[in-house]
Amino acid sequence: MxxxxxxxxxxxxxxxxxxxxxxxxxxxxxxxxxxxxxxxxxxxxxxxxxxxxxxxxxxxxxxxxxxxxxxxxxxxxxxxxxxxxxxxxxxxxxxxxxxxxxxxxxxxxxxxxxxxxxxxxxxxxxxxxxxxxxxxxxxxxxxxxxxxxxxxxxxxxxxxxxxxxxxxxxARNYKSLTNPKGTKDFGADDDKTVAYKVNNNFYYVPKQEFEVPDFLNGYKPLGGENHPLSDREFDENPAKWTGNGSRSPKPNFYDWYETVKVNYGISPDGxxxxxxxxxxxxxxxxxxxxxxxxxxxxxxxxxxxxxxxxxxxxxxxxxxxxxxxxxxxxxxxxxxxxxxxxxxxxxxxxxxxxxxxxxxxxxxxxxxxxxxxKVQLYDTIKNIMQGKGLTDNIPPIQEDLNDIEHNMLHFLENHDEQRISSPEFAGNPDKAKPAMVVSATISTxxxxxxxxxxxxxxxxxxxxxxxxxxxxxxxxxxxxxxxxxxxxxxxxxxxxxxxxxxxxxxxxxxxxxxxxSDALMGKYQDIHQYNREKTLNYNSKVLSFVRWSDNEKLIIVSNFDAVGNHRFELKIPSEIITKWNLQDGEYQLKDQLYSIEEFTLNVQKGEGLVRLKLAPFQSFILQLQ
Missing domain, CATH: 3.20.20.80 (Glycosidases)
Incomplete structure (x- = not known):
């Protein structure tokens, strides 16, 4: 916020x-x-x-x-x-x-x-x-x-x-100039003599005036520039509760002191x-x-x-x-x-x-x-991008959110979060590439x-x-x-x-x-854990999963590693091969990101295998042809 x-x-x-x-x-x-x-x-x-x-x-x-x-x-x-x-x-x-x-x-x-x-x-x-x-x-x-x-x-x-x-x-000084006819401002009809009434728009600290917080860490409004209103005075009597819920007439510098909390009909005792x-x-x-x-x-x-x-x-x-x-x-x-x-x-x-x-x-x-x-997928991916986390932690998130996966919007940046390229986050925009592929394709x-x-x-x-x-x-x-x-x-x-x-x-x-893509609004299944157990040279810097619909089948693989190529034979479990109605034989796969490389899905005895080489931060979105 x-x-x-x-x-x-x-x-x-x-x-x-x-x-x-x-x-x-x-x-x-x-x-x-x-x-x-x-x-x-x-x-x-x-x-x-x-x-x-x-x-x-x-x-x-x-x-x-x-x-x-x-x-x-x-x-x-x-x-x-x-x-x-x-x-x-x-x-x-x-x-x-x-x-x-x-x-x-x-x-x-x-x-x-x-x-x-x-x-x-x-x-x-x-x-x-x-x-x-x-x-x-x-x-x-x-x-x-x-x-x-x-x-x-x-x-x-x-x-x-x-x-x-x-x-x-x-804002503490809310005042609308263009209210539609018959619309009153927030607080216009409030009883300010009490802390709470159900139809008051704000909560109050009766008989106490608002005080500007003590500014910390050398902070000065406008960087210290002289301004006629920058006088540590703001007329609000009685004081209102601050936006983050502080009931003090003098909020802390780290409170949301520029705002006042709106009352939705919950009394101070809950x-x-x-x-x-x-x-x-x-x-x-x-x-x-x-x-x-x-x-x-x-x-x-x-x-x-x-x-x-x-x-x-x-x-x-x-x-x-x-x-x-x-x-x-x-x-x-x-x-x-x-x-x-x-x-x-x-x-x-x-x-x-x-x-x-x-x-x-x-x-x-x-x-x-x-x-x-945020607190599940974003925070987990950020840790991986910073070299502090494992891709093993991503599939359990999808499992936990399975019933509401469609409702959980994915992002790697917004106005509250650090820029990926900042030294405080990743320091390199290329580190976002595998993270973006995963974030954008793992769910609907x-x-x-x-x-x-x-x-x-x-x-x-x-x-x-x-x-x-x-x-x-x-x-x-x-x-x-x-x-x-x-x-x-x-x-x-x-x-x-x-x-x-x-x-x-x-x-x-x-x-x-x-x-x-049809498949990205279809079904998902993790194949990461299966490959962690069964595939040589496949490790916790790589993530893989499959997505499919009636019309489209995708194998998605991302490499979060900053150094070295990853070579392995990705295994597609038999239950996926069965769900996709594939018989033993060879099937062509085409990367949908850059549409240059083609790969072969080799199905033998009901299990699939794809030979892959991933460069640092490389991903493949492999579509079954």
């Missing part, structure tokens, strides 16, 4: 309960798999994409360091993103969040550096959900219309549009002041969930966020990425997501959930389409890449708030590898290095294959 991710789950005991049992009957996922191909999401930090300014001064202003605009996503730019093998584009940082820039002539109040992270502000401290970040517009007065035009342009170029919604918290879903309702579809809530009284915050989501759906947005979804009760998600699905059954709903014991509740009860597969789940990942961007700029290794989401900055590809907005790689273009070609080949 772009903050120091310390998850103070105030109500975690209420939310977690017992770990739900796994079932193999995931009706929604199975229906989805039958009617769709693989999904590939391109996450782009909107204000950075079109910025061609290369100054990169720490704490630089918009005039010094530049900023990208909605209009920078031209037809040419969107065509190139689509042709990379992308189906959905997640425009990060669209809703109007706090920024340190004077827009008062447009009726926008100034934001206080004491409660804003960075100069350009965190996209997860939203100030106005009914408008968009003024930095992103060429004409600030028409900023909403410029975003609407971007949505239409994206659709015209074959891309579905995702934006963020952050239900757990809002009591739920709303109806709970009936037993067994996790197996019901979104229509049943929608009907369940129709005659129920729900907390005011539920209605406000539902209306926000439907507002953007009406403007053509195709889905949402929900920040820190597990900090909001699952019943709200049932209410919210079923309402969205009634308007757009194909809406793409992705949630940030890091507690595996909650996965099935948030998918089945909360009606999420997808969750991040969507794949996500972060803008610049396909070019090996290393996130080394010291933009101001935060530190290098992650491309800053808090400040005005350039993204050098991407800027070389953008090439003065020609979007043709004209300034890219040979290595960057070769890496992008790899991503393009892989992603386009995944969105066209």
């Amino acid at each position: 772009g903050k120091n991710i310390i998850i103070f789950t105030v109500f975690l005991s209420v939310l977690v309960g017992c770990k739900p049992e796994k079932t193999s009957n995931n009706v929604v996922a199975e229906t989805d798999k039958k009617k769709k191909r693989k999904v590939v999401v391109y996450q782009v930090f909107t204000r950075l994409f079109g910025n061609t300014n290369t100054t990169n001064k720490s704490w630089g202003t918009i005039e010094e360091n530049g900023v990208g605009k909605f209009n920078d996503f031209t037809d040419k730019a969107l065509t190139e993103i689509k042709d990379l093998g992308v189906t959905h584009i997640w425009y990060t940082g669209v809703p109007h969040h706090d920024v340190i820039r004077d827009y008062t002539k447009y009726g926008i109040s100034n934001d206080d550096p004491d409660v804003v992270k960075g100069r350009a502000g965190s996209p997860y401290a939203v100030k106005d959900y009914y408008n968009v970040n003024p930095d992103l517009a060429v004409n600030v007065e028409n900023r909403l219309q410029e975003f609407e035009a971007l949505v239409k342009r994206s659709h015209k170029n074959g891309l579905k549009v995702i934006i963020d919604i952050v239900p757990n918290h809002v 009591k739920k002041d709303f109806d709970e879903l009936p037993e067994g309702f996790d197996n019901e579809d979104y229509k049943k969930h929608f009907n369940f809530w129709k005659d129920k009284t729900v907390p005011d915050s539920w209605i406000k966020f539902r209306d926000i989501a439907l507002y953007w759906i009406e403007k053509g947005v195709d889905g949402f990425r929900y920040d820190m979804a597990e900090m909001v009760p699952v019943e709200f998600w049932s209410y919210m997501n079923s309402s969205i699905k009634m308007k757009n059954p194909d809406a793409f709903l992705l949630a940030e959930v890091y507690n595996p014991s909650l996965y099935r509740d948030y998918i089945r009860k909360g009606k999420m389409d997808y969750l991040y597969d 789940a969507p794949t996500m890449i972060y803008f610049g990942q396909e070019l090996g961007e290393d996130g080394s700029e010291n933009a101001g708030f935060g530190s290098p290794s992650r491309t800053s989401i808090f400040d005005y900055v350039g993204v050098p590898a991407l800027q070389r590809w953008v090439n003065a907005k020609q979007f043709d790689g004209g300034q890219s290095t040979i290595e960057e273009l070769e890496l992008r070609d790899f991503y393009k080949r892989l992603l386009n294959f995944t969105i066209s």
Whole structure:
């Protein structure tokens, strides 16, 4: 979520309960798999994409360091993103969040550096959900219309549009200028004399004023620049609870002090002041969930966020990425997501959930389409890429998530994680190649890449708030590898290095294959453990598995080793040969990544064998001809 991710789950005991049992009957996922191909999401930090300014001064202003605009996503730019093998584009940082820039002539109040992270502000401290970040517009007065035009342009170029919604918290100074008629701001009708009421939008610390936290580690807002509002004062009386759940009127520097927590009808002692879903309702579809809530009284915050989501759906947005979804009760998600699905059954709903014991509740009860597969697949692959883990640890993850594998979105980068090419992660973009093949092909789940990942961007700029290794989401900055590809907005790689273009070609080949493959929406079986036990020279730096459908059979092998070739005779177990209806004999295999090499699958006595030689970081996607 772009903050120091310390998850103070105030109500975690209420939310977690017992770990739900796994079932193999995931009706929604199975229906989805039958009617769709693989999904590939391109996450782009909107204000950075079109910025061609290369100054990169720490704490630089918009005039010094530049900023990208909605209009920078031209037809040419969107065509190139689509042709990379992308189906959905997640425009990060669209809703109007706090920024340190004077827009008062447009009726926008100034934001206080004491409660804003960075100069350009965190996209997860939203100030106005009914408008968009003024930095992103060429004409600030028409900023909403410029975003609407971007949505239409994206659709015209074959891309579905995702934006963020952050239900757990809002900016401390939330104030909407463009609320639809009859819509009130968060907190407008709150009783601030009490810590909690079910229809209060916030939690309060009665009779105590908010205090700006003590800044640590030499931090100074705006890097110490003089600013009329940077005075360690912020008027909030009474103080509200902070976004991560801190109840102190003076939050800690590592709390999410720029935000306030939204109240969903859970009292400070954990009591739920709303109806709970009936037993067994996790197996019901979104229509049943929608009907369940129709005659129920729900907390005011539920209605406000539902209306926000439907507002953007009406403007053509195709889905949402929900920040820190597990900090909001699952019943709200049932209410919210079923309402969205009634308007757009194909809406793409992705949630940030890091507690595996909650996965099935948030998918089945909360009606999420997808969750991040971070703490299992991402963390495991990262360890392998860093030379600290074994490929042996990957198959058990797929087994554990078997019943929800379709719902667990895979990624190797996003705005919260370190860039692969940074020294703090892998220091070499080629280390991502086997990891990307595995991540993109091991399940039916969507794949996500972060803008610049396909070019090996290393996130080394010291933009101001935060530190290098992650491309800053808090400040005005350039993204050098991407800027070389953008090439003065020609979007043709004209300034890219040979290595960057070769890496992008790899991503393009892989992603386009995944969105066209029947087998990748079909069945999976691990053959890694079988080969670990039976194959000479096959080790824990290699991973193999098979994927198949009625029309396509694939053998996928990846080498995570940085040095030395791996030669072995990969064995295909007899049960796979039987399932594929293969008789003894020879069958041709063709690599789908580079379509140059051909291999032979030799089936004898019901077992298959393929002689392979893998170079460092090489993968094969071998298709049975």
